[in-house]
Amino acid sequence: MNIVMKDNSTALIYGAEHFNLTHTFMCGQCFRWSETPDGSFAGVAYGKAVKMRTADGAIEISNTTENDVKSIWINYLDLNRNYGDIKKLYQGDPYVSRAMEFGSGIHILNQDIFECLISFIISAQNQIPRIKKIVSELSRLYGTPCRLGDDVLYAFPTAKQLENVSVSELEALKTGYRAAYIAEAVKMVLSGEADLEKIKKMPYGDAKKELLRIKGVGPKVADCVLLFSAGKSEAFPVDVWVSRTMKTLYMDESATNRQIEQRAGEIFGKYAGFAQQYLFYYARENGGIKK
DNA sequence: TTGCAGGGGTCAA
DNA sequence: TTGACCCCTGCA
Numbered sequence: 001m002n003i004v005m006k007d008n009s010t011a012l013i014y015g016a017e018h019f020n021l022t023h024t025f026m027c028g029q030c031f032r033w034s035e036t037p038d039g040s041f042a043g044v045a046y047g048k049a050v051k052m053r054t055a056d057g058a059i060e061i062s063n064t065t066e067n068d069v070k071s072i073w074i075n076y077l078d079l080n081r082n083y084g085d086i087k088k089l090y091q092g093d094p095y096v097s098r099a100m101e102f103g104s105g106i107h108i109l110n111q112d113i114f115e116c117l118i119s120f121i122i123s124a125q126n127q128i129p130r131i132k133k134i135v136s137e138l139s140r141l142y143g144t145p146c147r148l149g150d151d152v153l154y155a156f157p158t159a160k161q162l163e164n165v166s167v168s169e170l171e172a173l174k175t176g177y178r179a180a181y182i183a184e185a186v187k188m189v190l191s192g193e194a195d196l197e198k199i200k201k202m203p204y205g206d207a208k209k210e211l212l213r214i215k216g217v218g219p220k221v222a223d224c225v226l227l228f229s230a231g232k233s234e235a236f237p238v239d240v241w242v243s244r245t246m247k248t249l250y251m252d253e254s255a256t257n258r259q260i261e262q263r264a265g266e267i268f269g270k271y272a273g274f275a276q277q278y279l280f281y282y283a284r285e286n287g288g289i290k291k
Numbered sequence: 292t293t294g295c296a297g298g299g300g301t302c303a304a
Numbered sequence: 305t306t307g308a309c310c311c312c313t314g315c316a
Contacts, residue, residue: 120299123300124301125298125300125301125309125310126298126299126300126310126311127298127299127312128299129312129313130298130311130312130313131299174311174312175311176310176311177301177302177308177309177310178301179310215302216300216301216302218300218301218302219300220299221299221301239299239300240297240298240299240300241299257300280299284299
């Protein structure tokens with residue numbers, strides 16, 4: 001990985017293989033990046049607003065510093081992982097290979113765990129455009145403003161910033177029955193009853209058990225949080241698409257979500273989450289996946 | 292125009 | 305294991 005500063009606020013990252021910015025941001029793992037007319041993506045993560053695009057074999061990040069690239073963005077984009085190795089791992093599986101070809105260059109992001117937790121509580125029984133809208137409103141109302149050129153973006157609010165936001169205020173954002181869950185989760189995080197940093201350091205099984213104590217967090221949401229913000233590559237979130245896909249390709253119609261999770265562990269092993277993300281993206285974009 | 296099914300699930304009984 | 309659930313969209 002080679003970082004070159006193009007000017008004092010634009011960084012170029014060279015040597016990122018198996019990486020596709022569009023697939024990575026559009027595959028459904030994050031809700032805060034929007035494509036701009038010039039084909040870049042603008043967004044905020046870890047309190048920093050930046051614009052990203054790929055050009056001439058490099059990832060270009062503007063409105064940033066070399067230090068932020070090293071301390072935030074390399075890890076956020078998961079650029080230190082060798083995705084070629086993961087590809088090799090699944091080359092014997094015709095379905096995952098096909099899905100990896102289709103979604104080539106998807107990286108699993110390392111997002112902020114609190115943001116991820118609240119976002120995926122909101123995601124339950126909800127669709128991506130609406131999730132994005134709610135998360136964006138939540139950030140605009142309670143998050144810290146971040147300048148990006150002439151625009152102002154808003155960081156996802158911290159637990160502290162949401163401390164005094166009432167359930168009815170959250171309901172006003174059209175979160176519906178999830179409003180109470182959000183308020184409750186914020187309380188648990190602030191009181192230390194749910195220690196997210198500690199959860200990150202736990203083994204997968206224990207970490208999941210801890211997250212499931214939070215109302216509004218079921219197996220699917222817990223696995224999303226663990227995969228997208230706690231580095232648990234074995235987490236295998238089972239949603240409707242993955243469920244359909246697994247039933248069609250590897251199991252039968254009668255399989256329960258729990259059985260699917262278990263089977264996925266057997267088939268895909270420690271990197272099940274990566275296989276999941278490729279299968280999910282392929283299935284969703286193509287209306288399913290055929291045998 | 293109105294009605295209804297279903298959506299990147301979870302809770303409670 | 306099954307219905308209810310906030311809200312919105314797509315489609316008869």
